[in-house]
Amino acid sequence: MKRLLDKGASSLLLWPGSDRWAVCVDVTVVSPLNLSSVCKPAGKYPGRAAAEAAREKIAKHEINCTAAAKGFVPFAADVCGYGDQDAVELLHRFAHRIGERSGRGFKDAWRSCRRRISIAIQAGVALQLVPLFSFSHGDLLDVVASYLSAGGQ
Numbered sequence: 001m002k003r004l005l006d007k008g009a010s011s012l013l014l015w016p017g018s019d020r021w022a023v024c025v026d027v028t029v030v031s032p033l034n035l036s037s038v039c040k041p042a043g044k045y046p047g048r049a050a051a052e053a054a055r056e057k058i059a060k061h062e063i064n065c066t067a068a069a070k071g072f073v074p075f076a077a078d079v080c081g082y083g084d085q086d087a088v089e090l091l092h093r094f095a096h097r098i099g100e101r102s103g104r105g106f107k108d109a110w111r112s113c114r115r116r117i118s119i120a121i122q123a124g125v126a127l128q129l130v131p132l133f134s135f136s137h138g139d140l141l142d143v144v145a146s147y148l149s150a151g152g153q
Helices: 002-006 048-067 085-102 106-132 137-149
Strands: 012-014 023-030 071-078
Touching: 023 048, 048 071, 048 085, 071 085, 085 106
Parallel strands: 023 071
Antiparallel strands: 012 023
């Protein structure tokens, strides 16, 4: 498995239990707003950039993961908040499991999952913009960490 992770086939390995396959998840965040995407269909239709990124990841990594007896799920989202179908289904699975285990129910767990993904995407975009601001990279990480530790409220 370490070799699969070293080759970049996975950002995350989910191991649901002994009776199921382990699943490699490749997390990708794309922007339909960059110059190379604006003139393409991916930049003109909501969610298309994420869907195209997911297709590219499947073509690149699915065969290697399957050969290693692992499942593969691309988790592609764009900076505008859209995700491909696999990403949405994976978040639904997380939310159902979190809702069951916490007793909060699916709706509350779903909001929590979406909020955390949104915060992570916003933090990633902000980190790319850090050179444009006067504060240091560490200051922004401290702000994001304190926000997340407070429960994203």
